[in-house]
Amino acid sequence: MDYLKCVESFVNTVTCGSFSAAADKLGLTPAMVGKHVRELESRTGCTLLHRTTRRQGLTDAGLRFYQYGLQILATVREADGLANHLYENVAGVLRISAPVVWGTHVLTPILSRFLQHYPGVDAEMVLSNRKVSLIEERFHLAIRVGTLNDDGVIAIPLAPYRMILAASPDYLARQGMPELPADLQQHHCISFSQWRSDHRWQLEGPTGTQEVAMTPRLMVDSGEALRQAALSGLGIVQHAAITLQSDIDAGRLCRVLPDWQPPARPMHLLRLPGKQQLALVSSFTDFLLRALSDK
Template sequence: MDRLTSMSVFIAVVEKGSFVAAADVMNMSPTMVGKHIGFLERRLKAKLLVRTTRRQGLTEAGQLYYEHCRRLVRDADNAEALVNALQATPVGQIRITAPYTLGNHVITPLVTRFLKRYPELRVEIMLADRKVDMIEEGFDFAFRIGDIMDEGLVARALPDYEMMLAATPEYLATYGSPETPAALKHHHCLGFSQREGGKFWQLIGAEEETGSPMTPRLVVNSGEGGRQAALAGFGIVFQSKVILERDIRDGTLVRVLADYPPPTRPLHMLYLPQKEPVLKFDAFSAFMLEHLYKRLTALSAL
């Protein structure tokens, strides 16, 4: 017999005062009620109930066991309720990681919208421009730019991560707008120290196999730093559409060499394979895939 069911039957007998009343509550026969009580007494090697023709009472062992049974059954019911709630409404915490620029400009704003939809959820975001070990560091989702190696993870492809060249209208009015990648050598180019050593820019359609060489006067290891230098009119910046979008849309920056775009880079959302569906993960995955496609597709039109 199932011990937890037998405990529930025992509680019903104590609280209802008879096998017959307990049988009605438990939707079983009085004989079956007696079998459950007998099962517990044999297991415990102790008498739980004292029955006479006029009344039924608890032994000392029965009183102690009844109090513990009530707590155990209540805890089991609460645990089931929590699991059922988990399946009905997403609850709990989700840990995600993403690169700085993508995380600041795209992922975090979308996560705030996600949390407004699901108020029982909590999200922790760690931004890092490095390959994070999801299992070792305990992350549920990772957004990664670049090629994906076989790591035993589920990889959902997103629209490619796109880069662009841009400068202020004032800078271009002063120095002219380059018409070919070769003309970049005559311009102030803002280098990014985390990309190709900051010594050339790979552009589609450029004649040079290794890209367009340039000697930057200013090299910054931050996308935002390069953006600020470009906004100050110092030169042409090579950065992601994600970080330059607002400036391009309001005309503060103007796209340069639009006919020679930088190669795109693959972008994926990664997560661990799940043996069973987990509502909070399913909700997050569906929401982010839907909204990231819209967000990144809109960037492609820049």
């Protein structure tokens, strides 16, 4: 039998003065209220109520349990109120994981605007290129680039993660501008070490897909280090368009083989399943999707 229901029946019996009055308040029968009280007495091993044909009163143990029961029910109401607040109000701490580059250039400004709009929300953003576990690491949301192999999560498609090739004007002045993908074999290339590709760059263009075998002059596991190496004139970099576009617009870098680019990588927003989502999670999800659609 539900322990909390037993406590609720006992407390209301004492407060209302009888099984019948407690039953009316709780929407139960007097017999069920009496059964709840007897179950509580059986569980505690104590007589909680003195019963006579005319009235019933508290025993010493019953008085102490009544006081505890009031606290128990108050705590339950407080917990229910907190849960309802979290499901109905945009408040709390949002935990979200995202890849370093996308999180830095795209998610950070969007999340900052969201926090300004909702003063009751705090956030913890973890930027990492590894695949996190939403359940084990207690994330509300995660941005995932690449193929999905997560069971039991809801994946919302986002715009694909687009890559481009670029190099500094200084490098291109010294080494020349490639005209075909095969020309990359004669150039210094800068590669992201976390994307294992057997030293092959796959490019899609007007005549289909081509793979170019090359030996990277530099392999590095940092997106910002890739960018800095390209800016310093080391060679041709394959990197996210969102990272390099401002440098291209400013003339610090130039697009290389603009008709050819690496295959776009699928990207998703992941969340745990459930019909009812925290208002915090659903509100940020809507905010993020609207912001991305405006880009």
